[in-house]
Amino acid sequence: MQRRTFLKHSLQGASALLIGPALLHACDKNEQFSDKSVLVIGAGIAGLAAARQLQNRGFKVTVLEAQDRVGGRLRSNRSLGIAFDEGASWIHGVQGNPIATLAEQAGMTTFHTDDESIKSWDLGGGLRADSLYADQEEAFYDVLDTLMNSGNAGQSFETVFNNKYPQYANDRLWKFFLSTYLTFDTGDLNKLSSLLYNEGEEYGGVEKIATNGYDTIANYLAKDLQVQLNQRVTKIDYTAGKVRVSHNGTTSEADYVIVTVPLGVLKNNTIAFTPSLPANKLNAIDKVGMSCVNKFLLRWDTAFWDDVQYLSYTPEARDKFNYFVNVRKFHPSVNALMTFAYADYARQTETMLDAEIIYEVMKHLRDIYGSSIPDPVDFLRTRWNSNENSFGAYSYTAVGTEMRHFDDLAAAVQDKLFFAGEHTEIDYFSTAHGAYLSGLREAEKIIELQ
Numbered sequence: 369m370q371r372r373t374f375l376k377h378s379l380q381g382a383s384a385l386l387i388g389p390a391l392l393h394a395c396d397k398n399e400q401f402s403d404k405s406v407l408v409i410g411a412g413i414a415g416l417a418a419a420r421q422l423q424n425r426g427f428k429v430t431v432l433e434a435q436d437r438v439g440g441r442l443r444s445n446r447s448l449g450i451a452f453d454e455g456a457s458w459i460h461g462v463q464g465n466p467i468a469t470l471a472e473q474a475g476m477t478t479f480h481t482d483d484e485s486i487k488s489w490d491l492g493g494g495l496r497a498d499s500l501y502a503d504q505e506e507a508f509y510d511v512l513d514t515l516m517n518s519g520n521a522g523q524s525f526e527t528v529f530n531n532k533y534p535q536y537a538n539d540r541l542w543k544f545f546l547s548t549y550l551t552f553d554t555g556d557l558n559k560l561s562s563l564l565y566n567e568g569e570e571y572g573g574v575e576k577i578a579t580n581g582y583d584t585i586a587n588y589l590a591k592d593l594q595v596q597l598n599q600r601v602t603k604i605d606y607t608a609g610k611v612r613v614s615h616n617g618t619t620s621e622a623d624y625v626i627v628t629v630p631l632g633v634l635k636n637n638t639i640a641f642t643p644s645l646p647a648n649k650l651n652a653i654d655k656v657g658m659s660c661v662n663k664f665l666l667r668w669d670t671a672f673w674d675d676v677q678y679l680s681y682t683p684e685a686r687d688k689f690n691y692f693v694n695v696r697k698f699h700p701s702v703n704a705l706m707t708f709a710y711a712d713y714a715r716q717t718e719t720m721l722d723a724e725i726i727y728e729v730m731k732h733l734r735d736i737y738g739s740s741i742p743d744p745v746d747f748l749r750t751r752w753n754s755n756e757n758s759f760g761a762y763s764y765t766a767v768g769t770e771m772r773h774f775d776d777l778a779a780a781v782q783d784k785l786f787f788a789g790e791h792t793e794i795d796y797f798s799t800a801h802g803a804y805l806s807g808l809r810e811a812e813k814i815i816e817l818q
């Protein structure tokens with residue numbers, strides 16, 4: 369996700385975040401609550417942050433993770449010899465961002481990505497003048513700054529935008545901005561709230577992309593934790609004193625349970641709660657949106673593209689392989705590009721064969737660089753929508769979402785069942801830092817109950 373500058377710049381929350389990694393460290397070996405047990409469901413960054421915080425305070429903590437590795441949506445594929453981050457790639461704004469601190473502690477290396485290092489081509493392969501691109505980009509951000517004033521609770525961003533700016537609806541460059549600068553960060557524009565599309569806080573400072581794998585942070589947080597892998601939780605029963613959790617034909621119990629599975633998993637009802645979750649939480653699960661973004665890595669023996677960080681291409685179709693990250697910029701010996709599909713087109717790619725996807729991507733690149741450029745020698749892809757561990761990429765404010773729904777998603781039930789994960793973080797939902805913060809927040813709630 370390439371979170372752009374239109375989101376409100378704010379350092380609010382930075383102080384809370386700054387204490388995150390420091391607090392984790394300061395509380396090491398403080399064994400105050402050793403008679404209390406906690407089960408954490410999910411070993412993504414939210415679950416790992418919560419587990420570490422609680423273990424450092426002396427709780428008996430076990431993490432149950434459905435997959436064969438920790439990290440969840442911090443997932444790095446190293447099969448081509450470099451880390452292809454299938455989920456999070458960027459640290460969005462390093463100033464005050466706890467992920468920046470964690471990255472340093474964990475040894476996650478990064479590269480400063482510069483949005484200005486971009487070239488844009490139109491359909492037909494014509495290179496756009498930088499000044500035209502920059503002017504239109506500014507106009508686009510002006511529209512994003514004000515469109516919510518015309519928004520309303522019942523209408524999507526797309527409906528309100530098309531009514532107000534019909535002249536831009538079919539403009540290919542505007543379609544690119546809408547896709548890469550908005551849909552990428554949020555969700556399908558025909559479902560995105562016209563009132564709340566730019567909710568969420570943002571850290572200042574530069575954007576950095578992970579170069580040796582975002583999962584470095586997850587592996588660091590998981591050190592010395594009791595994580596049981598390949599344990600898929602199917603039932604959580606909080607009727608009795610202790611909470612009972614069913615996984616792989618076994619039942620474990622604990623004083624507290626923190627549920628950190630993604631919103632998509634909650635929406636799919638793959639975990640049965642007894643008694644049923646409160647109505648306001650069920651409503652929030654329904655109303656907050658879950659987006660889809662898919663990522664694709666293509667590698668060649670030799671590079672044929674321009675020496676800039678980003679390539680932009682503007683086909684008629686929206687959300688389709690229109691943005692390329694030049695991987696050579698941070699791995700000079702690797703001739704690779706990373707590209708994306710968003711929203712409905714991203715879901716559509718999940719049923720396409722590799723060859724079909726490569727054909728479509730190459731059509732775009734051949735329009736720019738000519739028909740003689742070769743097909744890639746390697747190809748990697750994601751399928752986040754059909755992934756049973758997330759059923760989507762991240763949460764967003766859909767039509768029908770109200771900001772209080774994020775608090776409802778975060779609310780504890782009977783002081784026994786706690787909820788963390790990016791979708792529970794009202795200020796920083798949809799991000800790695802939001803997920804991390806949510807884990808610390810729920811750990812603090814449990815500590816305060818003692």
Ligand SMILES: Cc1cc2nc3c(=O)[nH]c(=O)nc-3n(C[C@H](O)[C@H](O)[C@H](O)COP(=O)(O)OP(=O)(O)OC[C@H]3O[C@@H](n4cnc5c(N)ncnc54)[C@H](O)[C@@H]3O)c2cc1C
Nearest residue numbers: 369410412413414434440441456457458601789790799800
């Ligand atoms: C394509 C993509 C690009 C992104 N780009 C960025 C970016 O550049 N920067 C950024 O800040 N953020 C980005 N994000 C968002 C970021 O990755 C997430 O917000 C964050 O990793 C979520 O962490 P989490 O702990 O809330 O959830 P997860 O990481 O999803 O952790 C939940 C865990 O629960 C497990 N689980 C699911 N069901 C069960 C079950 N029944 N039993 C047991 N375990 C279960 C899952 O396997 C998973 O490990 C991106 C995400 C995606 C998908």
